[in-house]
Amino acid sequence: MTAVLGGCGLTGDSDEVTLRLVAADYGDSKANSSQNYWNELVKSYEAQHPDVHVEVDVYSWNDVDRKVREMVEAGDAPDMAQIGAYSDYADRNLLYRADDVLSIPVQADFVSQLAGAGQVNGVQYGLPFAASTRVLFYNKTLFSEAGVTPPKTWEELAEAAEALDAKGVKYPYALPLGAEEAQAETMQWMLSGGGGYTDDVGTYSVDSPQNVTTFTWLRDELVAKGLTGPVAPGKLNRADAFAAFAKGDVGMLNGHPSLMKMASDKGVKYGMVTTPGAEGESQNTLGVSDWMTAFRENGHQEEIGDFLDFVYSDDNVLDFSREYDLLPVTTSASQVMSTAAEDRNLKTFLDELLLSELYPVGKASWASVSADVKKEIGQAVTPGGSPREVLGRIQATAMRAGSAE
Known part of the structure:
Protein backbone atom coordinates (compact mmCIF):
# COMPACT_ATOMS: atom_id res chain seq x y z
CA MET A 1 0.00 0.00 0.00
CA THR A 2 1.33 3.43 -0.85
CA ALA A 3 1.04 6.34 1.50
CA VAL A 4 -1.45 9.06 0.65
CA LEU A 5 0.42 11.83 -1.11
CA GLY A 6 0.09 15.38 0.13
CA GLY A 7 -1.03 18.11 -2.22
CA CYS A 8 -2.98 17.88 -5.41
CA GLY A 9 -3.83 19.68 -8.57
CA LEU A 10 -1.53 20.48 -11.44
CA THR A 11 1.50 18.39 -12.15
CA GLY A 12 4.07 18.59 -14.93
CA ASP A 13 2.69 20.68 -17.78
CA SER A 14 0.13 23.27 -16.75
CA ASP A 15 -2.60 21.45 -18.68
CA GLU A 16 -2.10 18.23 -16.75
CA VAL A 17 -4.24 17.33 -13.75
CA THR A 18 -3.67 14.75 -11.04
CA LEU A 19 -6.71 13.26 -9.33
CA ARG A 20 -6.44 11.46 -6.00
CA LEU A 21 -8.74 8.60 -5.10
CA VAL A 22 -8.83 6.79 -1.76
CA ALA A 23 -10.54 3.41 -1.97
CA ALA A 24 -11.43 0.44 0.21
CA ASP A 25 -9.87 -2.99 -0.18
CA TYR A 26 -12.27 -5.82 -1.01
CA GLY A 27 -9.56 -8.46 -1.32
CA ASP A 28 -8.45 -10.87 1.37
CA SER A 29 -4.81 -11.12 0.27
CA LYS A 30 -2.16 -9.13 -1.58
CA ALA A 31 -2.87 -11.21 -4.66
CA ASN A 32 -6.45 -10.01 -5.00
CA SER A 33 -6.12 -6.60 -3.37
CA SER A 34 -8.35 -3.92 -4.87
CA GLN A 35 -5.14 -2.01 -5.56
CA ASN A 36 -4.62 -4.38 -8.48
CA TYR A 37 -8.08 -3.62 -9.89
CA TRP A 38 -7.56 0.14 -9.66
CA ASN A 39 -4.04 -0.04 -11.11
CA GLU A 40 -5.36 -1.76 -14.24
CA LEU A 41 -8.35 0.56 -14.55
CA VAL A 42 -6.20 3.69 -14.16
CA LYS A 43 -3.67 2.39 -16.69
CA SER A 44 -6.46 1.95 -19.22
CA TYR A 45 -7.96 5.37 -18.45
CA GLU A 46 -4.67 7.27 -18.62
CA ALA A 47 -3.86 5.68 -21.97
CA GLN A 48 -6.94 7.43 -23.34
CA HIS A 49 -6.48 10.64 -21.30
CA PRO A 50 -2.78 11.54 -21.28
CA ASP A 51 -3.39 14.89 -19.55
CA VAL A 52 -5.10 13.32 -16.52
CA HIS A 53 -3.23 11.27 -13.93
CA VAL A 54 -5.01 9.30 -11.23
CA GLU A 55 -3.33 8.25 -7.99
CA VAL A 56 -5.19 5.57 -6.05
CA ASP A 57 -4.45 4.61 -2.46
CA VAL A 58 -6.22 1.54 -1.11
CA TYR A 59 -6.79 0.89 2.60
CA SER A 60 -8.47 -1.91 4.51
CA TRP A 61 -12.05 -1.45 5.63
CA ASN A 62 -10.72 -1.12 9.16
CA ASP A 63 -8.88 2.06 8.17
CA VAL A 64 -10.33 3.65 5.05
CA ASP A 65 -13.17 5.70 6.57
CA ARG A 66 -10.87 7.02 9.29
CA LYS A 67 -8.15 7.87 6.77
CA VAL A 68 -10.55 9.90 4.66
CA ARG A 69 -11.98 11.66 7.71
CA GLU A 70 -8.47 12.62 8.84
CA MET A 71 -7.63 13.96 5.39
CA VAL A 72 -10.81 16.02 5.26
CA GLU A 73 -10.28 17.45 8.74
CA ALA A 74 -6.71 18.37 7.79
CA GLY A 75 -7.97 20.34 4.79
CA ASP A 76 -6.45 17.81 2.40
CA ALA A 77 -9.49 16.00 1.04
CA PRO A 78 -8.96 13.60 -1.86
CA ASP A 79 -10.79 14.28 -5.10
CA MET A 80 -12.72 11.05 -4.67
CA ALA A 81 -13.22 8.56 -1.87
CA GLN A 82 -14.79 5.12 -2.09
CA ILE A 83 -15.95 4.50 1.46
CA GLY A 84 -18.75 3.24 3.69
CA ALA A 85 -20.78 6.43 4.27
CA TYR A 86 -21.28 9.80 2.65
CA SER A 87 -24.10 11.72 4.32
CA ASP A 88 -22.04 13.51 6.97
CA TYR A 89 -19.83 15.00 4.23
CA ALA A 90 -22.88 15.94 2.16
CA ASP A 91 -24.41 17.58 5.22
CA ARG A 92 -21.33 19.83 5.44
CA ASN A 93 -21.54 20.76 1.74
CA LEU A 94 -18.20 19.10 0.98
CA LEU A 95 -19.36 16.93 -1.90
CA TYR A 96 -20.32 17.45 -5.51
CA ARG A 97 -23.86 16.40 -6.34
CA ALA A 98 -24.14 13.36 -8.59
CA ASP A 99 -25.43 15.54 -11.43
CA ASP A 100 -22.43 17.86 -11.00
CA VAL A 101 -20.03 15.14 -12.08
CA LEU A 102 -21.82 12.28 -13.83
CA SER A 103 -23.26 12.25 -17.32
CA ILE A 104 -27.04 11.84 -17.46
CA PRO A 105 -26.91 8.26 -18.85
CA VAL A 106 -24.55 7.09 -16.10
CA GLN A 107 -26.54 8.67 -13.27
CA ALA A 108 -29.81 7.32 -14.69
CA ASP A 109 -28.35 3.80 -14.87
CA PHE A 110 -27.96 3.29 -11.12
CA VAL A 111 -30.26 0.64 -9.61
CA SER A 112 -33.20 2.64 -8.25
CA GLN A 113 -32.99 1.39 -4.66
CA LEU A 114 -29.32 2.33 -4.51
CA ALA A 115 -29.74 5.71 -6.16
CA GLY A 116 -32.49 6.55 -3.66
CA ALA A 117 -30.29 5.55 -0.74
CA GLY A 118 -27.62 7.92 -2.04
CA GLN A 119 -29.84 10.96 -1.56
CA VAL A 120 -29.93 13.62 1.14
CA ASN A 121 -33.10 15.70 1.07
CA GLY A 122 -33.88 14.44 -2.41
CA VAL A 123 -30.44 15.23 -3.87
CA GLN A 124 -28.02 12.44 -4.75
CA TYR A 125 -24.52 12.82 -3.30
CA GLY A 126 -23.62 9.17 -2.68
CA LEU A 127 -22.74 7.20 -5.82
CA PRO A 128 -23.31 3.49 -5.19
CA PHE A 129 -20.14 1.56 -5.92
CA ALA A 130 -20.65 -2.03 -4.76
CA ALA A 131 -23.75 -3.76 -3.48
CA SER A 132 -24.77 -6.97 -1.76
CA THR A 133 -27.79 -8.55 -0.16
CA ARG A 134 -28.20 -11.20 2.52
CA THR A 275 -34.19 -15.35 5.23
CA PRO A 276 -36.85 -16.95 7.47
CA GLY A 277 -39.42 -14.61 8.97
CA ALA A 278 -41.70 -14.70 11.99
CA GLU A 279 -44.56 -16.30 10.05
CA GLY A 280 -42.95 -17.28 6.74
CA GLU A 281 -40.17 -16.22 4.40
CA SER A 282 -39.13 -12.65 5.14
CA GLN A 283 -40.73 -10.18 2.76
CA ASN A 284 -37.75 -7.82 3.03
CA THR A 285 -34.04 -8.39 3.03
CA LEU A 286 -31.06 -6.23 3.85
CA GLY A 287 -29.34 -4.50 0.99
CA VAL A 288 -25.93 -2.93 1.50
CA SER A 289 -24.11 -0.44 -0.70
CA ASP A 290 -20.71 1.15 -0.41
CA TRP A 291 -20.28 4.64 -1.78
CA MET A 292 -18.16 6.69 -4.13
CA THR A 293 -17.94 10.36 -3.22
CA ALA A 294 -16.54 13.36 -5.09
CA PHE A 295 -15.10 16.15 -2.94
CA ARG A 296 -15.36 19.80 -3.97
CA GLU A 297 -12.24 21.03 -2.19
CA ASN A 298 -9.77 20.75 -5.08
CA GLY A 299 -12.08 21.63 -7.96
CA HIS A 300 -11.42 19.28 -10.92
CA GLN A 301 -15.17 18.85 -11.42
CA GLU A 302 -14.88 18.07 -15.13
CA GLU A 303 -11.97 15.63 -14.74
CA ILE A 304 -13.63 13.85 -11.81
CA GLY A 305 -16.81 13.44 -13.82
CA ASP A 306 -15.03 12.07 -16.86
CA PHE A 307 -13.09 9.56 -14.77
CA LEU A 308 -16.21 8.42 -12.89
CA ASP A 309 -18.11 7.92 -16.13
CA PHE A 310 -15.29 5.55 -17.09
CA VAL A 311 -15.40 3.80 -13.69
CA TYR A 312 -19.12 3.13 -14.16
CA SER A 313 -18.90 1.70 -17.66
CA ASP A 314 -20.43 -1.76 -17.92
CA ASP A 315 -17.11 -3.54 -18.46
CA ASN A 316 -15.52 -2.01 -15.38
CA VAL A 317 -18.57 -2.50 -13.16
CA LEU A 318 -18.80 -6.15 -14.19
CA ASP A 319 -15.06 -6.75 -13.78
CA PHE A 320 -15.15 -5.45 -10.22
CA SER A 321 -18.36 -7.26 -9.29
CA ARG A 322 -17.10 -10.58 -10.60
CA GLU A 323 -13.67 -10.23 -9.00
CA TYR A 324 -15.16 -9.77 -5.53
CA ASP A 325 -18.52 -11.60 -5.78
CA LEU A 326 -20.51 -8.40 -5.41
CA LEU A 327 -23.60 -7.10 -7.18
CA PRO A 328 -23.45 -4.47 -9.92
CA VAL A 329 -24.82 -1.08 -8.96
CA THR A 330 -26.03 -0.25 -12.47
CA THR A 331 -29.13 -1.59 -14.17
CA SER A 332 -27.35 -2.35 -17.44
CA ALA A 333 -24.60 -4.40 -15.76
CA SER A 334 -27.20 -6.16 -13.60
CA GLN A 335 -29.08 -7.20 -16.72
CA VAL A 336 -25.91 -8.68 -18.19
CA MET A 337 -25.13 -10.55 -14.99
CA SER A 338 -28.69 -11.90 -14.59
CA THR A 339 -28.43 -13.84 -17.87
CA ALA A 340 -24.72 -14.76 -17.95
CA ALA A 341 -23.95 -18.40 -17.18
CA GLU A 342 -20.78 -17.46 -15.31
CA ASP A 343 -22.84 -15.40 -12.85
CA ARG A 344 -25.62 -17.89 -12.13
CA ASN A 345 -24.57 -18.24 -8.48
CA LEU A 346 -25.26 -14.53 -7.95
CA LYS A 347 -28.76 -14.58 -9.40
CA THR A 348 -30.35 -15.25 -6.00
CA PHE A 349 -28.73 -12.11 -4.65
CA LEU A 350 -29.61 -10.05 -7.73
CA ASP A 351 -33.27 -10.98 -7.30
CA GLU A 352 -33.11 -10.05 -3.62
CA LEU A 353 -31.60 -6.64 -4.42
CA LEU A 354 -34.80 -5.46 -6.08
CA LEU A 355 -36.72 -6.13 -2.84
CA SER A 356 -34.05 -5.01 -0.42
CA GLU A 357 -34.01 -2.23 2.14
CA LEU A 358 -30.83 -0.32 2.87
CA TYR A 359 -29.54 1.32 6.00
CA PRO A 360 -30.83 4.89 6.49
CA VAL A 361 -27.53 6.17 5.09
CA GLY A 362 -29.07 9.41 3.88
CA LYS A 363 -29.29 10.54 7.50
CA ALA A 364 -26.20 12.36 8.74
Whole structure:
Protein backbone atom coordinates (compact mmCIF):
# COMPACT_ATOMS: atom_id res chain seq x y z
CA MET A 1 0.00 0.00 0.00
CA THR A 2 1.33 3.43 -0.85
CA ALA A 3 1.04 6.34 1.50
CA VAL A 4 -1.45 9.06 0.65
CA LEU A 5 0.42 11.83 -1.11
CA GLY A 6 0.09 15.38 0.13
CA GLY A 7 -1.03 18.11 -2.22
CA CYS A 8 -2.98 17.88 -5.41
CA GLY A 9 -3.83 19.68 -8.57
CA LEU A 10 -1.53 20.48 -11.44
CA THR A 11 1.50 18.39 -12.15
CA GLY A 12 4.07 18.59 -14.93
CA ASP A 13 2.69 20.68 -17.78
CA SER A 14 0.13 23.27 -16.75
CA ASP A 15 -2.60 21.45 -18.68
CA GLU A 16 -2.10 18.23 -16.75
CA VAL A 17 -4.24 17.33 -13.75
CA THR A 18 -3.67 14.75 -11.04
CA LEU A 19 -6.71 13.26 -9.33
CA ARG A 20 -6.44 11.46 -6.00
CA LEU A 21 -8.74 8.60 -5.10
CA VAL A 22 -8.83 6.79 -1.76
CA ALA A 23 -10.54 3.41 -1.97
CA ALA A 24 -11.43 0.44 0.21
CA ASP A 25 -9.87 -2.99 -0.18
CA TYR A 26 -12.27 -5.82 -1.01
CA GLY A 27 -9.56 -8.46 -1.32
CA ASP A 28 -8.45 -10.87 1.37
CA SER A 29 -4.81 -11.12 0.27
CA LYS A 30 -2.16 -9.13 -1.58
CA ALA A 31 -2.87 -11.21 -4.66
CA ASN A 32 -6.45 -10.01 -5.00
CA SER A 33 -6.12 -6.60 -3.37
CA SER A 34 -8.35 -3.92 -4.87
CA GLN A 35 -5.14 -2.01 -5.56
CA ASN A 36 -4.62 -4.38 -8.48
CA TYR A 37 -8.08 -3.62 -9.89
CA TRP A 38 -7.56 0.14 -9.66
CA ASN A 39 -4.04 -0.04 -11.11
CA GLU A 40 -5.36 -1.76 -14.24
CA LEU A 41 -8.35 0.56 -14.55
CA VAL A 42 -6.20 3.69 -14.16
CA LYS A 43 -3.67 2.39 -16.69
CA SER A 44 -6.46 1.95 -19.22
CA TYR A 45 -7.96 5.37 -18.45
CA GLU A 46 -4.67 7.27 -18.62
CA ALA A 47 -3.86 5.68 -21.97
CA GLN A 48 -6.94 7.43 -23.34
CA HIS A 49 -6.48 10.64 -21.30
CA PRO A 50 -2.78 11.54 -21.28
CA ASP A 51 -3.39 14.89 -19.55
CA VAL A 52 -5.10 13.32 -16.52
CA HIS A 53 -3.23 11.27 -13.93
CA VAL A 54 -5.01 9.30 -11.23
CA GLU A 55 -3.33 8.25 -7.99
CA VAL A 56 -5.19 5.57 -6.05
CA ASP A 57 -4.45 4.61 -2.46
CA VAL A 58 -6.22 1.54 -1.11
CA TYR A 59 -6.79 0.89 2.60
CA SER A 60 -8.47 -1.91 4.51
CA TRP A 61 -12.05 -1.45 5.63
CA ASN A 62 -10.72 -1.12 9.16
CA ASP A 63 -8.88 2.06 8.17
CA VAL A 64 -10.33 3.65 5.05
CA ASP A 65 -13.17 5.70 6.57
CA ARG A 66 -10.87 7.02 9.29
CA LYS A 67 -8.15 7.87 6.77
CA VAL A 68 -10.55 9.90 4.66
CA ARG A 69 -11.98 11.66 7.71
CA GLU A 70 -8.47 12.62 8.84
CA MET A 71 -7.63 13.96 5.39
CA VAL A 72 -10.81 16.02 5.26
CA GLU A 73 -10.28 17.45 8.74
CA ALA A 74 -6.71 18.37 7.79
CA GLY A 75 -7.97 20.34 4.79
CA ASP A 76 -6.45 17.81 2.40
CA ALA A 77 -9.49 16.00 1.04
CA PRO A 78 -8.96 13.60 -1.86
CA ASP A 79 -10.79 14.28 -5.10
CA MET A 80 -12.72 11.05 -4.67
CA ALA A 81 -13.22 8.56 -1.87
CA GLN A 82 -14.79 5.12 -2.09
CA ILE A 83 -15.95 4.50 1.46
CA GLY A 84 -18.75 3.24 3.69
CA ALA A 85 -20.78 6.43 4.27
CA TYR A 86 -21.28 9.80 2.65
CA SER A 87 -24.10 11.72 4.32
CA ASP A 88 -22.04 13.51 6.97
CA TYR A 89 -19.83 15.00 4.23
CA ALA A 90 -22.88 15.94 2.16
CA ASP A 91 -24.41 17.58 5.22
CA ARG A 92 -21.33 19.83 5.44
CA ASN A 93 -21.54 20.76 1.74
CA LEU A 94 -18.20 19.10 0.98
CA LEU A 95 -19.36 16.93 -1.90
CA TYR A 96 -20.32 17.45 -5.51
CA ARG A 97 -23.86 16.40 -6.34
CA ALA A 98 -24.14 13.36 -8.59
CA ASP A 99 -25.43 15.54 -11.43
CA ASP A 100 -22.43 17.86 -11.00
CA VAL A 101 -20.03 15.14 -12.08
CA LEU A 102 -21.82 12.28 -13.83
CA SER A 103 -23.26 12.25 -17.32
CA ILE A 104 -27.04 11.84 -17.46
CA PRO A 105 -26.91 8.26 -18.85
CA VAL A 106 -24.55 7.09 -16.10
CA GLN A 107 -26.54 8.67 -13.27
CA ALA A 108 -29.81 7.32 -14.69
CA ASP A 109 -28.35 3.80 -14.87
CA PHE A 110 -27.96 3.29 -11.12
CA VAL A 111 -30.26 0.64 -9.61
CA SER A 112 -33.20 2.64 -8.25
CA GLN A 113 -32.99 1.39 -4.66
CA LEU A 114 -29.32 2.33 -4.51
CA ALA A 115 -29.74 5.71 -6.16
CA GLY A 116 -32.49 6.55 -3.66
CA ALA A 117 -30.29 5.55 -0.74
CA GLY A 118 -27.62 7.92 -2.04
CA GLN A 119 -29.84 10.96 -1.56
CA VAL A 120 -29.93 13.62 1.14
CA ASN A 121 -33.10 15.70 1.07
CA GLY A 122 -33.88 14.44 -2.41
CA VAL A 123 -30.44 15.23 -3.87
CA GLN A 124 -28.02 12.44 -4.75
CA TYR A 125 -24.52 12.82 -3.30
CA GLY A 126 -23.62 9.17 -2.68
CA LEU A 127 -22.74 7.20 -5.82
CA PRO A 128 -23.31 3.49 -5.19
CA PHE A 129 -20.14 1.56 -5.92
CA ALA A 130 -20.65 -2.03 -4.76
CA ALA A 131 -23.75 -3.76 -3.48
CA SER A 132 -24.77 -6.97 -1.76
CA THR A 133 -27.79 -8.55 -0.16
CA ARG A 134 -28.20 -11.20 2.52
CA VAL A 135 -29.68 -14.69 2.35
CA LEU A 136 -29.61 -17.62 4.77
CA PHE A 137 -26.68 -19.95 4.06
CA TYR A 138 -26.87 -23.49 5.41
CA ASN A 139 -24.42 -26.39 5.47
CA LYS A 140 -26.01 -29.15 3.38
CA THR A 141 -23.92 -31.92 4.96
CA LEU A 142 -24.76 -30.92 8.53
CA PHE A 143 -28.44 -30.47 7.66
CA SER A 144 -28.56 -33.93 6.10
CA GLU A 145 -26.89 -35.52 9.12
CA ALA A 146 -29.35 -33.77 11.43
CA GLY A 147 -32.33 -34.77 9.28
CA VAL A 148 -33.62 -31.22 8.79
CA THR A 149 -34.59 -29.06 5.83
CA PRO A 150 -33.93 -25.35 5.24
CA PRO A 151 -36.23 -23.26 7.45
CA LYS A 152 -38.81 -20.77 6.23
CA THR A 153 -39.95 -19.50 9.63
CA TRP A 154 -38.33 -18.61 12.93
CA GLU A 155 -39.91 -21.65 14.53
CA GLU A 156 -38.44 -23.92 11.87
CA LEU A 157 -35.06 -22.21 12.28
CA ALA A 158 -35.09 -22.89 16.03
CA GLU A 159 -36.10 -26.53 15.47
CA ALA A 160 -33.30 -26.98 12.93
CA ALA A 161 -30.83 -25.38 15.35
CA GLU A 162 -31.88 -27.78 18.11
CA ALA A 163 -31.39 -30.77 15.79
CA LEU A 164 -27.97 -29.48 14.73
CA ASP A 165 -27.03 -28.92 18.35
CA ALA A 166 -28.02 -32.49 19.20
CA LYS A 167 -25.55 -33.64 16.53
CA GLY A 168 -22.75 -31.65 18.15
CA VAL A 169 -22.56 -28.82 15.63
CA LYS A 170 -20.41 -26.06 17.13
CA TYR A 171 -22.56 -23.15 15.91
CA PRO A 172 -26.08 -24.36 15.07
CA TYR A 173 -26.93 -20.76 14.17
CA ALA A 174 -24.12 -18.19 14.08
CA LEU A 175 -25.39 -14.83 15.36
CA PRO A 176 -22.63 -12.23 14.79
CA LEU A 177 -23.58 -9.18 16.85
CA GLY A 178 -19.96 -8.20 17.49
CA ALA A 179 -18.50 -4.77 16.79
CA GLU A 180 -17.39 -5.48 13.23
CA GLU A 181 -20.77 -5.54 11.49
CA ALA A 182 -23.51 -5.88 14.10
CA GLN A 183 -25.64 -3.29 12.32
CA ALA A 184 -26.13 -5.73 9.41
CA GLU A 185 -27.23 -8.79 11.39
CA THR A 186 -29.40 -6.52 13.52
CA MET A 187 -31.23 -5.04 10.55
CA GLN A 188 -31.67 -8.42 8.87
CA TRP A 189 -33.43 -9.74 11.96
CA MET A 190 -35.46 -6.55 12.39
CA LEU A 191 -36.71 -6.83 8.80
CA SER A 192 -37.60 -10.50 9.22
CA GLY A 193 -39.77 -9.50 12.19
CA GLY A 194 -41.58 -6.73 10.33
CA GLY A 195 -39.52 -3.90 11.80
CA GLY A 196 -36.40 -1.94 10.92
CA TYR A 197 -34.32 1.00 12.01
CA THR A 198 -36.91 3.49 10.75
CA ASP A 199 -40.65 3.57 10.18
CA ASP A 200 -42.50 4.17 6.92
CA VAL A 201 -41.86 7.92 7.01
CA GLY A 202 -38.15 7.61 7.83
CA THR A 203 -38.28 8.34 11.57
CA TYR A 204 -36.05 6.20 13.79
CA SER A 205 -38.05 3.37 15.38
CA VAL A 206 -35.30 1.20 16.86
CA ASP A 207 -37.36 0.29 19.95
CA SER A 208 -40.59 -0.47 18.07
CA PRO A 209 -42.75 -3.31 19.42
CA GLN A 210 -41.76 -5.45 16.42
CA ASN A 211 -38.05 -5.02 17.12
CA VAL A 212 -38.47 -5.71 20.83
CA THR A 213 -40.38 -8.91 19.98
CA THR A 214 -37.65 -9.97 17.53
CA PHE A 215 -34.78 -9.60 19.98
CA THR A 216 -36.77 -11.14 22.81
CA TRP A 217 -37.28 -14.19 20.59
CA LEU A 218 -33.57 -14.34 19.76
CA ARG A 219 -32.66 -14.13 23.45
CA ASP A 220 -35.13 -16.77 24.59
CA GLU A 221 -35.29 -19.22 21.68
CA LEU A 222 -31.71 -19.26 20.40
CA VAL A 223 -29.17 -17.71 22.77
CA ALA A 224 -30.62 -18.92 26.08
CA LYS A 225 -30.88 -22.44 24.70
CA GLY A 226 -27.23 -22.53 23.68
CA LEU A 227 -27.96 -22.66 19.96
CA THR A 228 -25.67 -19.82 18.88
CA GLY A 229 -22.32 -21.42 19.67
CA PRO A 230 -19.54 -21.03 22.22
CA VAL A 231 -18.90 -17.31 21.57
CA ALA A 232 -21.41 -14.81 22.93
CA PRO A 233 -23.18 -13.09 20.00
CA GLY A 234 -21.96 -9.70 21.21
CA LYS A 235 -18.37 -10.96 20.90
CA LEU A 236 -18.77 -12.75 17.56
CA ASN A 237 -17.71 -10.77 14.49
CA ARG A 238 -19.07 -11.40 11.02
CA ALA A 239 -15.64 -12.31 9.60
CA ASP A 240 -15.15 -14.93 12.32
CA ALA A 241 -18.63 -16.35 11.72
CA PHE A 242 -17.92 -16.62 7.98
CA ALA A 243 -14.58 -18.31 8.68
CA ALA A 244 -16.30 -20.80 10.99
CA PHE A 245 -18.86 -21.57 8.27
CA ALA A 246 -16.05 -22.18 5.80
CA LYS A 247 -14.50 -24.63 8.29
CA GLY A 248 -17.75 -26.58 8.50
CA ASP A 249 -18.48 -25.51 12.10
CA VAL A 250 -21.70 -23.56 11.40
CA GLY A 251 -25.09 -24.99 10.55
CA MET A 252 -26.58 -21.75 9.22
CA LEU A 253 -26.09 -18.00 9.21
CA ASN A 254 -27.01 -14.89 7.25
CA GLY A 255 -24.42 -14.27 4.54
CA HIS A 256 -23.62 -12.19 1.49
CA PRO A 257 -22.14 -13.29 -1.86
CA SER A 258 -18.48 -13.43 -0.84
CA LEU A 259 -19.26 -16.34 1.47
CA MET A 260 -19.90 -18.54 -1.56
CA LYS A 261 -16.27 -18.57 -2.63
CA MET A 262 -15.00 -18.89 0.95
CA ALA A 263 -17.15 -21.96 1.50
CA SER A 264 -16.42 -23.52 -1.90
CA ASP A 265 -12.68 -23.06 -1.50
CA LYS A 266 -12.86 -25.09 1.74
CA GLY A 267 -15.05 -27.80 0.21
CA VAL A 268 -18.19 -26.91 2.18
CA LYS A 269 -21.40 -27.91 0.43
CA TYR A 270 -23.85 -25.10 1.08
CA GLY A 271 -27.32 -24.00 0.11
CA MET A 272 -29.01 -20.62 0.16
CA VAL A 273 -32.62 -19.69 0.92
CA THR A 274 -34.59 -16.56 1.65
CA THR A 275 -34.19 -15.35 5.23
CA PRO A 276 -36.85 -16.95 7.47
CA GLY A 277 -39.42 -14.61 8.97
CA ALA A 278 -41.70 -14.70 11.99
CA GLU A 279 -44.56 -16.30 10.05
CA GLY A 280 -42.95 -17.28 6.74
CA GLU A 281 -40.17 -16.22 4.40
CA SER A 282 -39.13 -12.65 5.14
CA GLN A 283 -40.73 -10.18 2.76
CA ASN A 284 -37.75 -7.82 3.03
CA THR A 285 -34.04 -8.39 3.03
CA LEU A 286 -31.06 -6.23 3.85
CA GLY A 287 -29.34 -4.50 0.99
CA VAL A 288 -25.93 -2.93 1.50
CA SER A 289 -24.11 -0.44 -0.70
CA ASP A 290 -20.71 1.15 -0.41
CA TRP A 291 -20.28 4.64 -1.78
CA MET A 292 -18.16 6.69 -4.13
CA THR A 293 -17.94 10.36 -3.22
CA ALA A 294 -16.54 13.36 -5.09
CA PHE A 295 -15.10 16.15 -2.94
CA ARG A 296 -15.36 19.80 -3.97
CA GLU A 297 -12.24 21.03 -2.19
CA ASN A 298 -9.77 20.75 -5.08
CA GLY A 299 -12.08 21.63 -7.96
CA HIS A 300 -11.42 19.28 -10.92
CA GLN A 301 -15.17 18.85 -11.42
CA GLU A 302 -14.88 18.07 -15.13
CA GLU A 303 -11.97 15.63 -14.74
CA ILE A 304 -13.63 13.85 -11.81
CA GLY A 305 -16.81 13.44 -13.82
CA ASP A 306 -15.03 12.07 -16.86
CA PHE A 307 -13.09 9.56 -14.77
CA LEU A 308 -16.21 8.42 -12.89
CA ASP A 309 -18.11 7.92 -16.13
CA PHE A 310 -15.29 5.55 -17.09
CA VAL A 311 -15.40 3.80 -13.69
CA TYR A 312 -19.12 3.13 -14.16
CA SER A 313 -18.90 1.70 -17.66
CA ASP A 314 -20.43 -1.76 -17.92
CA ASP A 315 -17.11 -3.54 -18.46
CA ASN A 316 -15.52 -2.01 -15.38
CA VAL A 317 -18.57 -2.50 -13.16
CA LEU A 318 -18.80 -6.15 -14.19
CA ASP A 319 -15.06 -6.75 -13.78
CA PHE A 320 -15.15 -5.45 -10.22
CA SER A 321 -18.36 -7.26 -9.29
CA ARG A 322 -17.10 -10.58 -10.60
CA GLU A 323 -13.67 -10.23 -9.00
CA TYR A 324 -15.16 -9.77 -5.53
CA ASP A 325 -18.52 -11.60 -5.78
CA LEU A 326 -20.51 -8.40 -5.41
CA LEU A 327 -23.60 -7.10 -7.18
CA PRO A 328 -23.45 -4.47 -9.92
CA VAL A 329 -24.82 -1.08 -8.96
CA THR A 330 -26.03 -0.25 -12.47
CA THR A 331 -29.13 -1.59 -14.17
CA SER A 332 -27.35 -2.35 -17.44
CA ALA A 333 -24.60 -4.40 -15.76
CA SER A 334 -27.20 -6.16 -13.60
CA GLN A 335 -29.08 -7.20 -16.72
CA VAL A 336 -25.91 -8.68 -18.19
CA MET A 337 -25.13 -10.55 -14.99
CA SER A 338 -28.69 -11.90 -14.59
CA THR A 339 -28.43 -13.84 -17.87
CA ALA A 340 -24.72 -14.76 -17.95
CA ALA A 341 -23.95 -18.40 -17.18
CA GLU A 342 -20.78 -17.46 -15.31
CA ASP A 343 -22.84 -15.40 -12.85
CA ARG A 344 -25.62 -17.89 -12.13
CA ASN A 345 -24.57 -18.24 -8.48
CA LEU A 346 -25.26 -14.53 -7.95
CA LYS A 347 -28.76 -14.58 -9.40
CA THR A 348 -30.35 -15.25 -6.00
CA PHE A 349 -28.73 -12.11 -4.65
CA LEU A 350 -29.61 -10.05 -7.73
CA ASP A 351 -33.27 -10.98 -7.30
CA GLU A 352 -33.11 -10.05 -3.62
CA LEU A 353 -31.60 -6.64 -4.42
CA LEU A 354 -34.80 -5.46 -6.08
CA LEU A 355 -36.72 -6.13 -2.84
CA SER A 356 -34.05 -5.01 -0.42
CA GLU A 357 -34.01 -2.23 2.14
CA LEU A 358 -30.83 -0.32 2.87
CA TYR A 359 -29.54 1.32 6.00
CA PRO A 360 -30.83 4.89 6.49
CA VAL A 361 -27.53 6.17 5.09
CA GLY A 362 -29.07 9.41 3.88
CA LYS A 363 -29.29 10.54 7.50
CA ALA A 364 -26.20 12.36 8.74
CA SER A 365 -26.94 10.74 12.13
CA TRP A 366 -26.62 7.20 10.79
CA ALA A 367 -22.88 6.96 11.45
CA SER A 368 -23.36 7.56 15.18
CA VAL A 369 -26.44 5.34 15.37
CA SER A 370 -24.61 2.50 13.61
CA ALA A 371 -21.69 2.87 16.02
CA ASP A 372 -24.11 2.68 18.96
CA VAL A 373 -25.72 -0.48 17.56
CA LYS A 374 -22.28 -2.11 17.28
CA LYS A 375 -21.54 -1.21 20.88
CA GLU A 376 -24.88 -2.06 22.50
CA ILE A 377 -26.93 -4.62 20.59
CA GLY A 378 -25.15 -7.74 21.85
CA GLN A 379 -26.43 -6.98 25.35
CA ALA A 380 -30.02 -7.31 24.15
CA VAL A 381 -29.72 -11.08 23.73
CA THR A 382 -27.64 -11.98 26.77
CA PRO A 383 -29.40 -14.22 29.30
CA GLY A 384 -31.22 -11.83 31.59
CA GLY A 385 -30.68 -8.93 29.19
CA SER A 386 -33.56 -6.59 28.35
CA PRO A 387 -34.16 -6.03 24.63
CA ARG A 388 -36.59 -3.24 25.48
CA GLU A 389 -33.98 -1.35 27.52
CA VAL A 390 -31.12 -1.86 25.08
CA LEU A 391 -33.18 -0.89 22.03
CA GLY A 392 -34.53 2.04 24.02
CA ARG A 393 -31.01 3.32 24.69
CA ILE A 394 -30.13 3.06 21.01
CA GLN A 395 -33.37 4.84 20.10
CA ALA A 396 -32.50 7.67 22.49
CA THR A 397 -29.12 8.07 20.82
CA ALA A 398 -30.79 8.04 17.42
CA MET A 399 -33.29 10.72 18.38
CA ARG A 400 -30.58 12.96 19.85
CA ALA A 401 -28.40 12.57 16.78
CA GLY A 402 -31.34 13.00 14.44
CA SER A 403 -32.57 16.18 16.09
CA ALA A 404 -29.55 18.01 14.72
CA GLU A 405 -30.45 17.16 11.11
